[in-house]
Amino acid sequence: MSPLRFCAYQYANRPISELVERWQRAEALGFDVLWNCDAMNEPDHPGAMMFEATAVLTAMALNTSKIRVGTLVNTLIYRNPAIVAKTAMTIDHLSGGRLELGFGGGLLETDHGAAGVPWWPAPERVDRFREAVQVVDLLLCNESTTWAGSYYRVENADMAPLPIQVPRPPLTIPAHGPLMLRVAAEYADSWSSFGGYQIETVEELFAATRDRCNMFDDLCIELGRDPKRIRHSLVCFPPLTPWESAGTFTDMVGRFSEIGIDEFVLYWPGSWHDDPQETATFEQIAVDVIPRLRHESRQI
Secondary structure (H helix, E strand, O other): OOOOEEEEEOOOOOOHHHHHHHHHHHHHOOOOEEEEOOOOOOOOOOOOOOOOHHHHHHHHHHOOOOOEEEEOOEEOOOOOHHHHHHHHHHHHHHOOOOEEEEEEOOOOHHHHHHHOOOOOOHHHHHHHHHHHHHHHHHHHHOOEEEEEOOOOEEEEEEOOOOOOOOOOOOEEEEOOOHHHHHHHHHHOOEEEEOOOOOOOOHHHHHHHHHHHHHHHHHHHHHOOOOHHHOEEEEEOOOOOOOOOOHHHHHHHHHHHHHOOOOEEEEEOOOOOOOOOHHHHHHHHHHHHHHHHHHHHHHHO
């Protein structure tokens, strides 16, 4: 199991000046990664503002200097895999080698509708995504790539320069069902889970995450990969409420760490509850609790 990482998750759903303040505050507080979101519409608050992810990720890279940056996740619904790779290479250079590459097959039918992309049945979505991951991996690791599959093809696609990070920026893949978990087990440097929209209690989320961790680890072993070398990341999506208190946060991290989670992706305070106390708790946790938990995880 890797040492714990703690990430700040901020949708591009605020005025740009406010976003820059939050990015820089996350860096100053010592978060490991700053994540953005890729969506046409704000996924959890319909009608709210939402800026485009790649342009915002570029701004994230240029307005920070130490924190790692990424989009959780670039979605195949909107993005050709060759362009995903070229964009990743570019932002890896703009950030000085700080890019975390998140890439997923898409989840919501509303995303297809907003972008005018026909809905893909589950088997097709997995097949498309598996091909897309192969394309991205090949392009980022080779100076020139020609490849053809059932859905995507590239001819003499140059990657000059190659990314700063070798062999490429680390790849995060979200997966929840067995087919996508297998893709993640095969290709990901980090596997991401968020529970699900149908989960209503913390106990349900814990049970679902535990079962997925077990399935993912079994698939890794089957494919000849050591699951302990692949990060297990949890997006702390409702019903988890990490900013309730320092004690609640500590208990959450401890409990989920025991089943294999080693990265916690944390929404900015106020994302789900209009409670001014969340900001004070957030600051306390970032300054006092997270450094302690990181230190303890390195002793194990």
